[in-house]
């Protein structure tokens with residue numbers, strides 16, 4: 001049977017697992033439990049154990065491609081990991097975090113890599129090369145696209161907060177606001193677009209929600225980066241399928257011993273409950 005489109009997958013996973021939590025899969029070899037560290041497929045083995053332990057507590061998984069591509073043989077382990085998620089948790093969509101952005105001909109190759117090679121359900125993109133760097137991904141209308149809008153890092157201010165003075169928007173519109181407005185209009189011809197907004201900037205998150213009332217927002221920055229989970233829900237929630245809150249290190253490194261997967265499950269459960277407690281009505 002054909003998989004539903006990303007928005008429906010996300011909505012279904014959120015309802016089924018009663019969860020807004022996305023677990024980020026960012027395996028750093030020096031932080032893996034000792035028992036796994038020397039295994040040739042340690043990245044896969046670690047992430048697969050986290051997936052198995054948390055699949056009924058999350059609405060998505062988000063592997064960050066750099067943690068795999070940085071190591072010889074790592075991309076093959078990422079391919080294996082996506083196949084594993086598909087086999088053990090077909091109801092949970094996978095957002096490949098690659099933050100791609102390039103001219104159209106190269107973008108077409110990145111799209112093929114994400115959606116055909118890895119079989120990801122959604123992909124993060126940097127939109128700062130403009131519409132022709134995004135349009136090749138529209139050839140995969142079933143897959144989700146999350147455009148970087150207001151990122152979680154302090155340096156995001158350097159460009160994303162710049163006021164614009166051109167005729168295409170209201171005077172003083174910030175660059176991140178322009179991205180949100182475009183994503184909610186001409187940059188979303190197939191209803192597949194979402195935005196990345198950091199949990200560390202709840203005011204901007206609320207502003208993005210005003211500008212893009214129905215778009216899914218992928219919100220990294222709770223846990224290790226200190227974002228407030230309840231504030232994220234208050235600012236970003238607009239109904240099932242509209243808010244995905246990512247935590248990577250706070251979940252995957254919750255434990256470091258042989259019980260690391262159980263520790264990850266407990267951390268995911270606690271974060272899921274914290275997010276749910278901030279919802280006005282249960283999922």
Ligand SMILES: O=c1ccn([C@@H]2O[C@H](COP(=O)(O)O)[C@@H](O)[C@H]2O)c(=O)[nH]1
Nearest residue numbers: 024064151152220223224225247248249
């Ligand atoms: O603005 C952004 C965009 C992406 N990320 C990514 O999310 C995770 C966050 O990891 P934590 O361990 O929960 O801090 C990581 O993969 C980043 O590359 C982000 O942090 N901010």
